[in-house]
Amino acid sequence: MSRVIALIDGEHYAPVVRAALERLASEHEVLAAVFAGGTEKLGEGPSEDIGIPVVRADTVDEALLHAIGSWRPDAVIDLSDEPVVTSADRFRLAGLALRAGVSYSGADFAFTPALLGEATVTPVLAITGTGKRVGKTAVSAHAARTLTADGTRVAVVAMGRGGPEEPELIRGDEVALTTADLLAFARAGAHAASDCYEDAVMSRVATVGCRRCGGGMAGATFFSNVVEGARLADALAKDLLLFEGSGASLPPVPCDGELLVVGASQGPEYVTRYFGPMRLARADAVVITGAEEALARPDATAALVEAVRSCRPGVPICLVTMRPRPIEPVAGARVFYATTAPPALLPVLVAHLESVHGCRVVGASANLSDRAGLRRDLDDAGATYDLLLTELKAAAVDLVAAEGERLGVRTVFADNVPQDVGGAPIEDTIRTVARLAVERGGERGHDGC
Secondary structure: OOEEEEEEOOOOOHHHHHHHHHHHHOOOEEEEEEEOOOOOOOOOOOOOOOOOOEEOOOOHHHHHHHHHHHHOOOEEEEOOOOOOOOHHHHHHHHHHHHHOOOEEEOOOOEEOOOOOOOOOOOOEEEEEEOOOOOOHHHHHHHHHHHHHHOOOOEEEEEEEOOOOOOOEEEEOOOOOOOHHHHHHHHHOOOOOOOHHHHHHHHHOOEEEEEEEEEEOOOOOEEEEOHHHHHHHHHOOOOOEEEEEOEOOEOOOOOOOEEEEEEEHHHOOHHHHOOOHHHHHHHOOEEEEEOOOOOOOOHHHHHHHHHHHHHHOOOOOEEEEEEEEEEOOOOOOOEEEEEOOOOHHHHHHHHHHHHHHHOOEEEEEEOOOOOHHHHHHHHHHHOOOOOEEEEEOOOOHHHHHHHHHHHHOOEEEEEEEEEEEEEEOOHHHHHHHHHHHHHHHHHHHOOOOO
């Protein structure tokens, strides 16, 4: 029999609440009730004995957290209703419960905490996001390079929608993968532009590639092999493991520190609504990417920053934008450039490549994740280019690099490098959160968090 706490309100008469609790007690051990407010029928709360302790506080959030901390239930069952507890309130309250490892359900909904695998011996820094294409992999790669340069031995565990069937160790710290290598992987059936290959190529660190399918609202996955990948990475005896989320999905392992990556163009609701507050509560720092006018108006970025600060006062916030950095020299070349960046940013990226890296961009496409559109853009460029430059994402290998091989044109991959445009410096923030993760990992020993 599961141990539960009930959420009740003052819009139901006490006899009705008591009858509902009795029905609940036929299936569960009901430990206590949390009073959510409402005065129409109960004034300031139940005035007669309902058979179990009733927890009240200044806010329902405080009352719920107190009750969870005091009774350690398996679940919270919501017997409240509008207007006392709205749908928005329920997401917030469910987030509090899930953070505590407690399920939260009501009349026609249920949220369950993600099942976490065993804790690694090695400390874990998670790099998570509020969606796809917000820059998690770029931030992770930059973190790996920064920490490696400082002498920290790191490995990356990447979970993606195109990862391998079995966790795969890619020794980017020992072997520099070439375009020909990636083409061979693609022809063998691998998604050779998956995040794990990008990390290995761009950061030259050991990387474990994993896969996942399905993403829940609170970050759980329907399926993943990340737990198995964690064991593989743990055996490398590194100082720190960087675990990348996938889309808005979270790594299903205990973590010791977390960087949350948010796209500036997503807007404040990505951190203030639904399970956004829960994601913020997990984070030791927030990185807002794409913080430039081509992608987000300054007032919109400022509103997002204020939303983060209102939910998490004092949390470090980095404002960055991304700029391409070819991993091989491209000076003097006539370049066709392919990217997943929004079309509005394409002229800015082209100007950057020409002014900083000395190439001449004769064609460019923001359709790297749209194979049909990318093919049209390549065809439109004709034979004007003598070098293909592409991010290592989406169709970079099986289309761009394959086209380069067909034409006898060299393909060079471009890293996406975060550049500070405001807030806390990203490299200092990475170092600070990494130190926190290592310290917490040392404190927990082998028992998990």
